[in-house]
Amino acid sequence: MxxxxxxxxxxxxxxxxxxxxxxxxxxxxxxxxxxxxxxxxxxxxxxxxxxxxxxxxxxxxxxxxxxxxxxxxxxxxxxxxxxxxxxxxxxxxxxxxxxxxxxxxxLPNVPNEIVPNGNSDADNKILSEHGEACTFDFDAAPHWDLAKQYGLIDFEVGVKIAGAGFPVYLGKGAKLQRALINFFLDEAENAGYGEVIPPLVVNEASGYGTGQLPDKEGQMYHVGEDDLYLIPTAEVPITNIYRNVILKESDFPIKKSGYTPCFRREAGSYGKDVRGLNRLHQFDKVEIIQITHPSKSYEALDHMVDHIKGLLNKLGLQYRVLLLCGGDLGFTAAITYDFEVYSAAQNRWLEVSSVSNVETFQANRLKLRFKNKEGKIELAHTLNGSALALPRIMAALLENNQVEDGIKIPEELVPYTKFDKID
RNA sequence: GGAGAGGUGGCCGAGUGGCUUAAGGCGUGCGCUUGGAAAGUGUAUAUACAGGAAACUGUAUCGGGGGUUCGAAUCCCUUCCUCUCCGCCA
The missing domain is CATH 1.10.287.40 (Serine-tRNA synthetase, tRNA binding domain)
Structure with a gap:
């Protein structure tokens, strides 16, 4: 606001x-x-x-x-x-x-000066590409086939017990998922983000605080009996820790990370993009957030971008960084960088992270302030980013690392999975 | 789910209609005291909106909303939240 x-x-x-x-x-x-x-x-x-x-x-x-x-x-x-x-x-x-x-x-947030004009994701500006393209001397299979072949994910049984978009991870699929979460959390810890395990539901005030309410009400699952919302991202509960708080300048920067499942109704999005892990109602994500002095938020944004690059480099994935155009920019963001990994079997880019500087937009609603050197009260800046969202990382890892008799695990992950190949 | 007790400043806590401009304490800031520290001592210490160059002034806020009254932290209604005990339960 x-x-x-x-x-x-x-x-x-x-x-x-x-x-x-x-x-x-x-x-x-x-x-x-x-x-x-x-x-x-x-x-x-x-x-x-x-x-x-x-x-x-x-x-x-x-x-x-x-x-x-x-x-x-x-x-x-x-x-x-x-x-x-x-x-x-x-x-x-x-x-x-x-x-x-x-x-x-x-009113949404005011876009930063460097945000490009544009109507849709087609107008996003590609800033850089990293990593090498995968080549296969056999027909590369999409992750939903691989998941079935190696017994990693059961989409059908998810439909049975909950509905479409609620997959069941099994065996090495579940272990790979858990390994990725631990890897991301450790990396965040090493970068100075303190770990948080927040509630997975939030009340109405929290929804307003971070800007999901009132405009995106339909995107969240609502528990009517208790008037609570399932979180669409850990950004909501973690940032709301600081609702109605007056910080000291010496508290900056506040850096937190958290792993949570995320729940999104994704009302109205059907079609080919939703196949397999591409779009789910429940997915896992490690989120990083920062709360900074207004003069330091763009520096913090750069650090967050670098952190995410580091993750993708370590996983050995081919990816690119985009600067979102105004038409694709989220309601609360002043600027957003998206990260997309290349899915070798689907032959398309998949969004795995979104990093935004929200400036004072949430802080104003949250009443998240600090006392400056002159003793005056000012709004802080909030930032958030996915580091990273799991499903599409999983999809890309499975597809890009497939060999004829299995799937190789990236070196950095092996200490976490305790196995180096799925077969 | 049943029964009860409570929500007062950064924190604890007093306050049964005007002596409250919210006592007292703790914490914190700045002084004094001291060789230095502790102790002691003085003083300051909320937020929002409006006006003002500023000093400052006005208004509101004792969980939220409404009411009674010339006047409400205090009385009434309503709502939210917290705690305790019982029941259920990982």
Missing amino acids: LQIPYIRENRDLIIERFTKRNLEAIETIDEILELDEQRKGTQQSMDNDLAESNKLAKQIGELYKSGKAVEANELKEQTKLLKEKSSEEKTKLHEIEEAQINLLYQ
């Missing part, structure tokens, strides 16, 4: 930047600013009336004490009018504030 003073001072810039998202926001923004003027005026007259009324109440108290009941009753008449007026103003103020916040909830 954008801050009103920021909108007031940067109206034209924001409108221009929103065109990167193909968003025509001029009306909404001007309405927000107009409502803010109304809010100020209303609050001023309400405050004045309340101040007057407080003064009278004190006088009345003193008059009663000194036994001057008649004069006290005269003053009471005056307060009646003030009370009516101020309570009307209070109602009006609430209406204005509600209208204003509803508009604010509609």
